[in-house]
Every structure is written in structure tokens, then in C-alpha cells.
Amino acid sequence: MCGIVGFLARTPSLRNSLGTQVVPMLTCMGDRGPDSAGLAVFTEPLPEGSRKFSLFAPSRTYDWAALQQRFRDDLGTPFQFTAVENHARLTAEIEAKRVKGWLRERAPELHLLSVGRAIEMFKDEGHPREIADRLGFAQMTGTHAVGHTRMATESAVTPAHAHPFTAGEDFCLVHNGSLSNPYSVRRKLERLGVRFETDNDTEAACRFLEWRMREGDTLEQSIEKGFEELDGFYTLLMATADKLLLVRDAFACKPAVVAETDDYVAISSEFRALAHLPGIKDARLFEPVPEQIYSWPV
Amino acid sequence: MARVIEFDLSRRSVRELNQYLHHELPAGEQRVEILNPNGMHSLAVGLDAPIDVEIRxxxxxxxxxMNKQASVTVHGNVGWSVAENIMSGTVRVKGCASECAGASGHGGLLVIEEDASSRCGISMKGCDIVVGGSVGHMSAFMAQAGTLVVCGDAGPSLGDSLYEATIYVGGRIASLGADAQEEPMTKADFDRVASLLKQAGIERDPKSFKRVASKRSLYHWHADAEQEY
Known part of the structure; x- marks a missing residue:
């Protein structure tokens, strides 16, 4: 089991209260996935050239001040920085490649969770409620968010194995289900130079889709190819800077329910995670059908 | 007439509700309204008394x-496996049902007034299911006995590996599963459909229904059958 949640706010007031809407969803789905959780929050994109880097440290008492000093000394680029415990966000007008290289060299203990003009990412081991409290999910604002609660069945329980997974920029994916051919997908991609960070099956799906997009496919075309390539059970919820996207495999053994109103689109594994949302009684509720791509623009 | 007892799930737990319905319902009280279900699981399970339960x-x-005797009505949608293993009584869903509605049901009647999702009536063993709308893929998979009436359309692989259950479909069938076949409707079939529609309170002309039943070719193992296993 695992739980997935997604929320796309269509009004300024819901964007300002994005975290307040999402936290009860994530906490409720803690029943389906109590061992780790994660949340990707998308905001209005930064200007071209600027990027947000979400960082994860191995310790909750990591010396972020020292890291900032090193960054300032080494790169001399102006930047903004905020940190909560073992998570931090660095914002700067800088190429992703430069930051990645610098992190490898100067802060190899850090894990780069996400890069993009819109995405910010948080994930950790522990109960979703506890993680949401610690990292202040309820205060987060933005256009849309994708969350996951994990009950591991196929690889280790570590922060790096928690969802969402990301590849490239401003793209993330969460998965309820299990793939039966992640290693063959992975071998195929590794031969093409794609690098993996974990042995998690979802990472294979994430990197497969991102590889297809780099090859020129749209996300929708990548998913069509994924229907052929990815074997197993999955409900996949994905987000880019400009949309939220949902698919279920041909057997559709892994649940999902969608609630849509003029004000928002909310997605969860179970309805009870949506029951608190404003106007839910009048929302259009439906269960996504197998192998159909559902997408909602921001 | 018995009074209506309200049970509010915003103030009391599901465990308390089921305990109440099983053991604490005062004699003669026959009607319970469950308020604020908010998508909670396992409501009114394992009932074994002729009571009316309304889930609002x-x-x-x-x-x-596992319902026995009771009449349970849900004024909304339900998640997976509503009325799984129903033994007798009636379960009615005024909205839509997610997957595996009526799974393994032995007896009684399940009515879904709108759509049911995939695997509706999976492995049903004698219950009757009437769906006012459409059903998803692999409905009545391995269904052994009983009747599934679908007023709307049926998704792919209807009646895959069907045993002795009978399926009636009013709309289009996307595809039949292995060993399922369409058969001519007899008078007994029309009567059966009419009777079940009446019990379900759904108005539809039985004449529009098609009958699907087992070819029975999977009943015996053919080791030499094309050798494609």
C-alpha cells in the first residue's frame, strides 16, 4: 500500500492556503503509508535563469550557515536561503549544472531533492503527520502540490527512497503500486547514460519519463510509451510547473479518486482524505479509468 | 413505528458504531441513521438483524x-468492496461504487443506482447485483452463481472465467472475457431481469437486455489446447 495526494488550487485564496488543504490529506493517507512521506510544492515560476534547489541534509542539526558561507566564497553568486531542520532551499540565478558540480565537490553529504523554477521538495522518513509538523507543510503556499505516504514493499525505508521522485527540472512523480520490471528499465536507461540515485522501482518510472521528455516527447507522449515499457501496477501522479497529471495502469488495481470544483482539483487514494475540503459536497467526484491520461493545467 | 436513532461519526468511532449495531441496538429499534461518514471504511459490517441503516x-x-437480513442504504458514493460477502438483505448505493462491488456475495441484493467500477461482482456466489449505470473492466470475473444486471454499458473482459452466474447487459459490451458468451434471451431471462429491476426500483425495459453466460470450455483442463499456456 501507499497513499498519494494532489491538489491544484484555482483561486488566490486556495493558493495562499495550499498547505492547509494538503496537510489533512497527507496525514489521513498516513494510514496507507506510515513509514515515510514527501511533498512537492509548485509556486509561480521564477524568472528565466533563476532556480530553486531543494536540499536534504543527513542531520537535523546540519550547519546550514557554514554551507552558505562556502557557497558565497566559492561561487560569488547572490542567493537566497531558507532552512528547516534537515531541509533547505537555495534560490539563485545560476545554472543547475554549476550547483550540482559544486555540491558534489563541496557538500557531498547533501542530497539534491529537486531543481526548477517552480518546484520545491520535502521528503523524509517517519509518519506523515510528524513530517508535516516538523517541516511546516501547513504554512506552504503555491499553485499545486503532490504528496505521498509510503509503506515500503520493494526497497529500503530511507529518506532517499521516499516519494516524490524527480528527474530533470520542475518534474516530479509519486507512485502507488509496484513495478515488476524496474531493473530492465533501469539497465536500458543506464546504457544511455541516465544516472540513478536509489534502487527504488518508482525512480525507474520517473527517469524513464524524464528521458522520453528530453528526447523530445511531451509528458503525455512519454506516458503513452510508459504504458508499453512499464510493467506492473501503478497509479502515478505527476506534476510539472504548469500541470498536474494522473494515470492508472491497465488493471487499475491501485485506487484513486478525483474531486473537481471551479476552485480546485484534488486527488487522493481514498475519498476520506478529501472529505474536509471546502465545497466537497458539490464537487464532481470520479474514479479515473485505466490507461487514460488525466491532466489539469495550472 | 420505531424511532430513528442517529449515530454521528464526527463524534463516535466506527468501532463504536459496529459494536452498537451488533450488540447494543435496543430491541424493537429498527432504523439507524449514520451521519458524517466522510469516506470512512467498514461501516455497518457484519449486521445480522432485520434493521434499516441509512448512511448519509x-x-x-x-x-x-457480510450483510445478513439488514437493509443498508448509502446516500452517496462508496469505495471498494461494498457489500462484499453479502449473505442476505439489501444494500443500496444511491451514487457510484468503486471496485469489487458485491465481491464474493452469497445471497441478498446489491443495488448501485449509478455506475460501478471494475471487477463488479467478482467471484459472486449467489447474490444478485443490479447496477443502474455502467460497470468497469473484468466485471463478474470468476462469478460462480447469482445474477448481475447492468443497465448501462459493460467494460472490457466482461465475465472472464465465468462459472454459473448470469449477466444481463442493457447497453454495449466493450468485450467479453475468456469463456464468456452472449446467449439468446428466453422468457425466463426477461422475467428474471424484470423481477430484479422491479426489486431494485429501476425503470428500464427488459427487452433491451442481452444475456451473457459461461461457454463452460474452461471447466476442464485441456493440456493439449494449443499449448499456449
Whole structure:
């Protein structure tokens, strides 16, 4: 089991209260996935050239001040920085490649969770409620968010194995289900130079889709190819800077329910995670059908 | 007439509800209204008394599972496996049902007034299911006995590996599963459909229904059958 949640706010007031809407969803789905959780929050994109880097440290008492000093000394680029415990966000007008290289060299203990003009990412081991409290999910604002609660069945329980997974920029994916051919997908991609960070099956799906997009496919075309390539059970919820996207495999053994109103689109594994949302009684509720791509623009 | 007892799930737990319905319902009280179900699971499961239970709102998984005698109505949608293993009585969903509605049901009647999702009536063993709308893929998979009436359309692989259950479909069938075949409707079939529609309170002309039953070719193992296993 695992739980997935997604929320796309269509009004300024819901964007300002994005975290307040999402936290009860994530906490409720803690029943389906109590061992780790994660949340990707998308905001209005930064200007071209600027990027947000979400960082994860191995310790909750990591010396972020020292890291900032090193960054300032080494790169001399102006930047903004905020940190909560073992998570931090660095914002700067800088190429992703430069930051990645610098992190490898100067802060190899850090894990780069996400890069993009819109995405910010948080994930950790522990109960979703506890993680949401610690990292202040309820205060987060933005256009849309994708969350996951994990009950591991196929690889280790570590922060790096928690969802969402990301590849490239401003793209993330969460998965309820299990793939039966992640290693063959992975071998195929590794031969093409794609690098993996974990042995998690979802990472294979994430990197497969991102590889297809780099090859020129749209996300929708990548998913069509994924229907052929990815074997197993999955409900996949994905987000880019400009949309939220949902698919279920041909057997559709892994649940999902969608609630849509003029004000928002909310997605969860179970309805009870949506029951608190404003106007839910009048929302259009439906269960996504197998192998159909559902997408909602921001 | 017995009074209506209200049970508010915003103030009391599901465990308390089921305990109440099983053991604490005062004699003669026959009607319970469950308020604020908010998608919660396992409401009104394992009932074994001739009582009426009304669930006011959307409910979660396994609603009215193992039902005996009772009449349970959900004024909303339900999640997976509503009325799974129903033995007798009636379970009615005024909205839509998610997957595996009526799974393994032995007896009684399950009515879904709108659509049911995939695997509706999976492995049903004698219950009757009437769906006012459409059903998803692999409905009545391995269904052994009983009747599934679908007023709307049926998704792919209807009646895959069907045993002795009978399926009637009013709309289009996307595809039949292995060993399922369409058969001519007899008078007994029309009467059966008419009777079940009447019990379900759904108005539809039985004449529009098609009958699907087992070819029975999978009943015996053919080791030499094309050798494609």
C-alpha cells in the first residue's frame, strides 16, 4: 500500500492556503503509508535563469550557515536561503549544472531533492503527520502540490527512497503500486547514460519519463510509451510547473479518486482524505479509468 | 413505528458504531441513521438483524460487508468492496461504487443506482447485483452463481472465467472475457431481469437486455489446447 495526494488550487485564496488543504490529506493517507512521506510544492515560476534547489541534509542539526558561507566564497553568486531542520532551499540565478558540480565537490553529504523554477521538495522518513509538523507543510503556499505516504514493499525505508521522485527540472512523480520490471528499465536507461540515485522501482518510472521528455516527447507522449515499457501496477501522479497529471495502469488495481470544483482539483487514494475540503459536497467526484491520461493545467 | 436513532461519526468511532449495531441496538429499534461518514471504511459490517441503516454521505471501503437480513442504504458514493460477502438483505448505493462491488456475495441484493467500477461482482456466489449505470473492466470475473444486471454499458473482459452466474447487459459490451458468451434471451431471462429491476426500483425495459453466460470450455483442463499456456 501507499497513499498519494494532489491538489491544484484555482483561486488566490486556495493558493495562499495550499498547505492547509494538503496537510489533512497527507496525514489521513498516513494510514496507507506510515513509514515515510514527501511533498512537492509548485509556486509561480521564477524568472528565466533563476532556480530553486531543494536540499536534504543527513542531520537535523546540519550547519546550514557554514554551507552558505562556502557557497558565497566559492561561487560569488547572490542567493537566497531558507532552512528547516534537515531541509533547505537555495534560490539563485545560476545554472543547475554549476550547483550540482559544486555540491558534489563541496557538500557531498547533501542530497539534491529537486531543481526548477517552480518546484520545491520535502521528503523524509517517519509518519506523515510528524513530517508535516516538523517541516511546516501547513504554512506552504503555491499553485499545486503532490504528496505521498509510503509503506515500503520493494526497497529500503530511507529518506532517499521516499516519494516524490524527480528527474530533470520542475518534474516530479509519486507512485502507488509496484513495478515488476524496474531493473530492465533501469539497465536500458543506464546504457544511455541516465544516472540513478536509489534502487527504488518508482525512480525507474520517473527517469524513464524524464528521458522520453528530453528526447523530445511531451509528458503525455512519454506516458503513452510508459504504458508499453512499464510493467506492473501503478497509479502515478505527476506534476510539472504548469500541470498536474494522473494515470492508472491497465488493471487499475491501485485506487484513486478525483474531486473537481471551479476552485480546485484534488486527488487522493481514498475519498476520506478529501472529505474536509471546502465545497466537497458539490464537487464532481470520479474514479479515473485505466490507461487514460488525466491532466489539469495550472 | 420505531424511532430513528442517529449515530454521528464526527463524534463516535466506527468501532463504536459496529459494536452498537451488533450488540447494543435496543430491541424493537429498527432504523439507524449514520451521519458524517466522510469516506470512512467498514461501516455497518457484519449486521445480522432485520434493521434499516441509512448512511448519509459518501462512505469508504467494505461498507455493509457480510450483510445478513439488514437493509443498508448509502446516500452517496462508496469505495471498494461494498457489500462484499453479502449473505442476505439489501444494500443500496444511491451514487457510484468503486471496485469489487458485491465481491464474493452469497445471497441478498446489491443495488448501485449509478455506475460501478471494475471487477463488479467478482467471484459472486449467489447474490444478485443490479447496477443502474455502467460497470468497469473484468466485471463478474470468476462469478460462480447469482445474477448481475447492468443497465448501462459493460467494460472490457466482461465475465472472464465465468462459472454459473448470469449477466444481463442493457447497453454495449466493450468485450467479453475468456469463456464468456452472449446467449439468446428466453422468457425466463426477461422475467428474471424484470423481477430484479422491479426489486431494485429501476425503470428500464427488459427487452433491451442481452444475456451473457459461461461457454463452460474452461471447466476442464485441456493440456493439449494449443499449448499456449
Amino acid at each position: 454521505g459518501h462512505a469508504g471501503y467494505f461498507i455493509a460487508g
